[in-house]
Amino acid sequence: MHVVVCIKQVPEITEVSIDRRTNTLVREGVPSIINPFDMYAIEEGLRLKEAHGGTVSVISMGPPQVESSLKEAVAMGADRAVLLSDSRFAGADTLATAYTLAQGIRRLGQFDLVICGKQAIDGDTGQVGPGLAEELGIPHVTYVRRIRELGDGMLRVERMVEGGWELISTTLPALISVVKDINEPRLPSLKGIMRAKRTPVTVWGLEELGCDPQRVGLTGSATEVVRIWTPEPRESGELLQGDPEQQARQLVERLRGLGVI
Numbered sequence: 128m129h130v131v132v133c134i135k136q137v138p139e140i141t142e143v144s145i146d147r148r149t150n151t152l153v154r155e156g157v158p159s160i161i162n163p164f165d166m167y168a169i170e171e172g173l174r175l176k177e178a179h180g181g182t183v184s185v186i187s188m189g190p191p192q193v194e195s196s197l198k199e200a201v202a203m204g205a206d207r208a209v210l211l212s213d214s215r216f217a218g219a220d221t222l223a224t225a226y227t228l229a230q231g232i233r234r235l236g237q238f239d240l241v242i243c244g245k246q247a248i249d250g251d252t253g254q255v256g257p258g259l260a261e262e263l264g265i266p267h268v269t270y271v272r273r274i275r276e277l278g279d280g281m282l283r284v285e286r287m288v289e290g291g292w293e294l295i296s297t298t299l300p301a302l303i304s305v306v307k308d309i310n311e312p313r314l315p316s317l318k319g320i321m322r323a324k325r326t327p328v329t330v331w332g333l334e335e336l337g338c339d340p341q342r343v344g345l346t347g348s349a350t351e352v353v354r355i356w357t358p359e360p361r362e363s364g365e366l367l368q369g370d371p372e373q374q375a376r377q378l379v380e381r382l383r384g385l386g387v388i
Contacts, residue, residue, distance in 0.1 A: 128181030129238045130172040132205070133228055133259065134165040136189055136196040137249045161196045164244025166312040167305050171274070172242050173204045174310065179277065181239075182206040186231050188216055188224060194328045202315035202323035209235065213332035218345035221250070225258030227343050230336040232263065240282070241302040245270055256304035267302040268295050272309050 139158040161169075172183040185200040187193050188211040197208035211231045219227065232238065241263070246253035253269070260267035268286055275294070276283040282301050286293045287308070315323070333343060341347055367374040382388045 128175065128179045128240070129236075130175055130181065130183045131232055131235060131238045131241045132165070132168050132172040132183060132185045132200070133241065133243045133255070134169065134185055134187045134196060134200060135162045135244075135247045135249075135255075136160070136187065136193045137162045137247055159192065159196070161199060162244055162247045162249075164246060164248070164305070164307065166244075167307050167309055168242040168244045169200050169203055169205065170310045170312040171305055172240075173313070175240070175274070175277065176204075176206075184209065184235055184238075186211065186228065186235070188212070188219070188227050188231070190217075191330075194330075197328050198323045198326070199315065201326050202319040203313060204319060207235075208326065208328045210328050210330045211332075211336065212330055213343075215333050215340065215344050215346075218348065219343060220348035220350045221252055221254040221258055222349045223343050223345075223347035225255050225262050226347065227336070227338060228255070228259050229262035230338050231331060232259075234331065234336060239299050240277075241265075241300070243302065243304045245304045245306050253304070256302060260302040263300075263302070265300050265302055266297045267304070268297060269304045271303045271305045274303075274309075 136159045139160045169185065175181075176183050183205045184207040185197055185205040186209045187197055191210075191212055193210055193212070197210055201208050209231060211227055216227055232241065241259065243256040243259070245256070247255070256269060257267055268284055270287040271284045272287045272292060273285040274282070275285060280299050281296060282299055282303075283294065283296045284303060286295050287306055333340065339347075367377045369377070379388070
């Protein structure tokens with residue numbers, strides 16, 4: 128079985144800089160971590176390998192610094208790490224990102240399952256997983272909290288919904304995006320850290336992937352950030368004095384004065 132896990136490196140800090148020319152995040156030189164939801168995706172891939180055999184490939188798109196996150200995934204137990212890195216990939220929205228990742232996964236060869244975290248904490252769109260499945264032409268299930276069965280070309284999972292969960296079956300290959308309820312990510316072992324140091328990260332650019340230049344980066348993005356600004360601070364309100372009954376009377380008087388009631 129070949130499991131492919133998609134990860135993203137995200138800023139570790141809340142104060143980020145914006146490139147005013149492109150209106151995109153400045154990622155170079157910023158302290159970064161593996162997107163927390165993707166840690167659950169890595170762990171689930173490793174558990175499937177332990178239960179069914181096979182290999183786990185971890186893939187990401189980003190600048191050269193993303194190699195450190197891929198190495199961390201290898202230290203956890205992944206077998207192969209691939210970085211899609213090219214200056215022409217910069218500024219991609221979710222559509223262009225899904226296309227580029229799909230090109231990378233196709234080059235990896237035959238696969239059985241693609242696992243993503245449910246969303247990235249810097250964009251919070253949750254769109255890349257479903258978009259990637261569409262690009263690959265495979266079924267997908269989002270918000271997966273548990274894998275019930277896997278084998279004989281079929282996958283059965285529990286999917287979280289409001290107020291409960293659904294039991295869904297699909298054929299393989301397929302893509303799932305997972306929530307944090309699915310497992311508890313392991314820490315890299317000393318042996319894993321040493322193996323990660325010896326394991327090279329494969330780097331593919333636009334030419335190696337055979338990408339259409341019109342579908343990657345800013346050029347291939349269907350959305351555009353037109354303007355970024357900081358909202359004006361709201362004026363501080365006023366606390367009403369007295370007991371609840373007195374406060375209620377004051378509130379009614381204020382509303383009447385404003386012509387609301």
